[in-house]
Amino acid sequence: MTKQNIYNPPFTITSAILHLIADISEAVGRISVQTNDVLDLRLRRLNRIRTIQGSLAIEGNTLSEEQITAILDGQHVIAPPREIQEARNAILAYDHLEQWNPKQEKDLLQAHNILMAGLLDDHGKHRQGGVGVMSGSKVLHMAPPPARVPFLMGDLFQWLQTTEHHPLISSSVFHYEFEFIHPFADGNGRIGRLWQTLILFHWNPIFLRIPVESLVYAHQQDYYKALQQSTNQGEVTPFLEFMLSMIRDAVLSITPQVNPQVTPQVAQILQILSNAHPKNLSRKELQDIAGLRDRKSFSENWIKPALNAKLIEMTLPDKPNSRLQCYRLTNKGNFFVERIKE
Template structure:
């Protein structure tokens, strides 16, 4: 690593920031007490999809959570090749989430190389040209010249390794400083959000499963506004406070799940579902005539628990729609995985 060991990013610990740190810590403890390991893999998968969709959507990728799920499961998706590649790369990066070490600059470069493989000329290498932060179509910040990037990143990682602040503060400060330096030709937003999550996950593993990116997406204009405000003030406190608010709001919507809630009706549905079946076929197999009752009591609960899935998630009302067991549904039934036909 290069640069001064005494470097400290400019930030003020406001009363609002300290209050949010206490509130988030309390919320994390409460959620941890309610959580159980059963169902953890399922919840992590759902939230990982939310995370990938959110962080890519901020950068202009239009693929839905259903399409990302299809790519994750190896099914065919009709979409722009670049957007599909972005999703595949993000899946590969988040699959290695537990392996990346946030204090290692080499890991950041390796993660960027995987994230941007096939998308830019030199993935995993610091930029050699000018760059800036875009808020929509507007430049909100011109980054330092490329010749200073290695030194600035070295100083930032030295600070990260020696920081004695709470991880909630350290993560948000790192995120801001990373975006200020904007070290790569592309992928900076995705990497900054990923690395903040890594820093937080080192403090508490719950943050490997918290899709803060989805909340940032809902407040995207404010995300760029507070970044510019922090830059204008030469103090990243506004950005830190914003990110802590996003974390708090995400935690407020986070509901731990212990296992799929399988009612007798859902159990019957899973037991009659063979391969891919239409609504009419399922009702006939269950000997049910009432379409509304079937939808509300059988179909919707099974979909909500992730036990079955649509074959055409992007066209939910299609008359050609069919349903099939998910991996979770097959596992619940104690079956071996079966091949699913794809379009």
């Protein structure tokens, strides 16, 4: 097959995309060459847990980071058996990540085989029936007929093997095209996100400790919106811009541009969240543990500065005033706490 005959996914390199790539590349170049091996291993484990929790949560899995940590440590967890199996499979898949070549479809099939073992009869095999992406009773996307899947996947891998585009672009384009083809009966979202991580890892190993999936989960509706916009427009550009913005934010969240100088109040919030079980606490719970009575002062002088510094985040960012609102450490906050411990 000549280069001219290779399928080229349609997308446009916009100025926004160029700026995002520049920001990501600069941030990756700054990421902690100073951190010691013990700290790096701690962050890698923490971020792998957040990655798995985020990717599974997008698919409706309700396990918390604490429960996934317990499963990783071989402890008994009370939860729906299917969700526990999904977590065990994901842990095993991410354990294999460094062994796979992102440009080989046989490795992707093996990844699906591991991710969906015990969950799907034809795990590790292309689907034999039609599938669609639904939102309630509405069909958002009807995937190509099953007979076309082997050819479309062959074209996609041929493109990935020959493209000269930056891995930040090729990984995002692959992710979208993979979801459009929807080659499996189930597990397509999990595999698409894992494979983008694998492509990025082969560009720079730092991506093993950057949980892009947890940010995608926090912006889940935007994720689906970007997929739909690309499908409607017939080109990958909207999804490409969205994923690059998620990657940039994920990289920046663990990039120690400066050693943050925080107030004693913010430092105390970080320590409270770091020691809490579960890791998500409401404003009232934080305030009670801190031993303070003035709600307004606590919100203004404790929570707001920590949010502004991106050291903590809302669990319901789209509903800031929800009575169910809780707060948790960001990757940047976790990084800061770990450095204090060292």
